[in-house]
Amino acid sequence: MNTNEFDDIPPYNDDSEIEQIEILRINKPQFIELLQVGFEAETVEGLRAYFRAITERLHDPNDELFQVPQGIEDVQFGKPYLIAELNQILESFSIERAHYYIERLIKSVREVRTNGINDINLNRWKQYEDIYTDSLWQIDRRDSSGVHKAGYWGNFIPQIPNQMMRRYTKPGDWVLDTFAGSGTTLIEGQRLGRNTIGIELQERMVEQIRELVKAEPNKHGVKSEVKHGDNLAVDYQALLAEYGVSAVQLVIMHPPYFDIIKFSDDERDFSNAESVEQFLEMMGQLVDKVAPVLEKGRYLVIVIGDKYVKGEWIPLGFQTMNMVMQRGFALKSIIVKNFEDTSAKRSQKELWRYRAFVGGFYIFKHEYIFLFKKR
Numbered sequence: 001m002n003t004n005e006f007d008d009i010p011p012y013n014d015d016s017e018i019e020q021i022e023i024l025r026i027n028k029p030q031f032i033e034l035l036q037v038g039f040e041a042e043t044v045e046g047l048r049a050y051f052r053a054i055t056e057r058l059h060d061p062n063d064e065l066f067q068v069p070q071g072i073e074d075v076q077f078g079k080p081y082l083i084a085e086l087n088q089i090l091e092s093f094s095i096e097r098a099h100y101y102i103e104r105l106i107k108s109v110r111e112v113r114t115n116g117i118n119d120i121n122l123n124r125w126k127q128y129e130d131i132y133t134d135s136l137w138q139i140d141r142r143d144s145s146g147v148h149k150a151g152y153w154g155n156f157i158p159q160i161p162n163q164m165m166r167r168y169t170k171p172g173d174w175v176l177d178t179f180a181g182s183g184t185t186l187i188e189g190q191r192l193g194r195n196t197i198g199i200e201l202q203e204r205m206v207e208q209i210r211e212l213v214k215a216e217p218n219k220h221g222v223k224s225e226v227k228h229g230d231n232l233a234v235d236y237q238a239l240l241a242e243y244g245v246s247a248v249q250l251v252i253m254h255p256p257y258f259d260i261i262k263f264s265d266d267e268r269d270f271s272n273a274e275s276v277e278q279f280l281e282m283m284g285q286l287v288d289k290v291a292p293v294l295e296k297g298r299y300l301v302i303v304i305g306d307k308y309v310k311g312e313w314i315p316l317g318f319q320t321m322n323m324v325m326q327r328g329f330a331l332k333s334i335i336v337k338n339f340e341d342t343s344a345k346r347s348q349k350e351l352w353r354y355r356a357f358v359g360g361f362y363i364f365k366h367e368y369i370f371l372f373k374k375r
């Protein structure tokens with residue numbers, strides 16, 4: 001199978017945008033003051049009217065709550081979350097209950113409580129509705145916003161590095177992607193304010209990544225660097241030293257799924273491994289090389305799928321997972337993610353169903369995201 005065979009397959013690129021949660025940036029001292037005045041209401045009715053008025057103000061983009069002059073702290077909320085919190089206050093049946101909810105909201109504005117690995121404010125955990133916590137990911141639409149392109153056969157959907165970076169890094173952290181491909185991790189990192197370093201064997205892809213990250217706004221001023229070469233030949237300590245850091249906080253590996261897609265003719269390409277055993281050995285070597293530069297207590301993510309050989313299912317994913325566990329990493333989660341239907345797959349659906357009936361097998365519809373923690 002050669003990548004070129006797929007060049008004429010139109011990428012699945014649904015024009016409709018993925019729904020984004022509206023983020024409100026609010027003047028923090030003013031908002032706290034406004035909430036505190038709520039304690040003065042003497043009746044439930046008075047309190048309801050007061051908080052209903054605050055909720056209405058959130059729908060007016062010109063309201064002074066959204067004016068944050070320089071030097072004044074802001075606080076950011078997902079709009080649906082904040083409205084739900086205010087509704088909870090105004091739906092309270094007693095003043096005491098309402099006071100409890102007001103207190104809680106004020107605390108969540110004043111204090112940020114995190115787990116130290118990311119910047120998710122645990123005092124407002126309900127706000128992060130778009131961050132997944134389940135192990136089954138059924139995502140039917142790729143995020144194709146901005147410079148993200150669907151065209152590189154074998155890339156992953158941007159939601160994967162997005163979710164991983166938001167759960168397992170903080171803004172300003174460093175992320176290493178050892179199979180950068182078309183640069184999905186780098187683009188997403190730039191958006192999220194994470195520094196990224198990618199390694200990619202194919203020069204044409206390296207050039208493409210550089211163009212894409214240049215075209216993507218860099219509002220957090222982070223580094224999005226890509227190195228051309230074989231990830232097994234990189235001196236990772238020396239590479240990081242170039243950027244003045246000694247360790248990364250997250251490693252993402254999205255290798256070829258052995259030979260399912262042949263990415264190049266280069267013998268160093270993991271898709272050209274001679275056997276499953278050799279592929280696993282290469283993956284093992286890579287984990288050994290990269291582990292020393294991953295900060296202790298931080299995460300390694302491997303995205304990989306299985307394959308068939310002569311009608312038999314080869315559990316490449318679990319074999320890779322075992323290899324990493326044997327190296328002392330703690331397995332934190334196995335996420336099963338669906339393969340979204342590309343237009344090519346949709347047009348061949350009937351044929352594959354027929355083949356499945358004939359051959360007595362099931363059609364691959366999932367891949368794995370293995371999550372490991374360095375002990």
Ligand SMILES: C[S@@+](CC[C@H](N)C(=O)[O-])C[C@H]1O[C@@H](n2cnc3c(N)ncnc32)[C@H](O)[C@@H]1O
Nearest residue numbers: 155156179181182184201230231254263269270
């Ligand atoms: C599955 S793709 C990664 C796609 C990427 N996640 C994206 O979203 O575009 C695997 C990539 O690994 C690259 N690759 C294979 N062997 C490599 C090696 N030894 N060193 C660096 N890159 C390699 C391939 O050229 C291919 O671009």
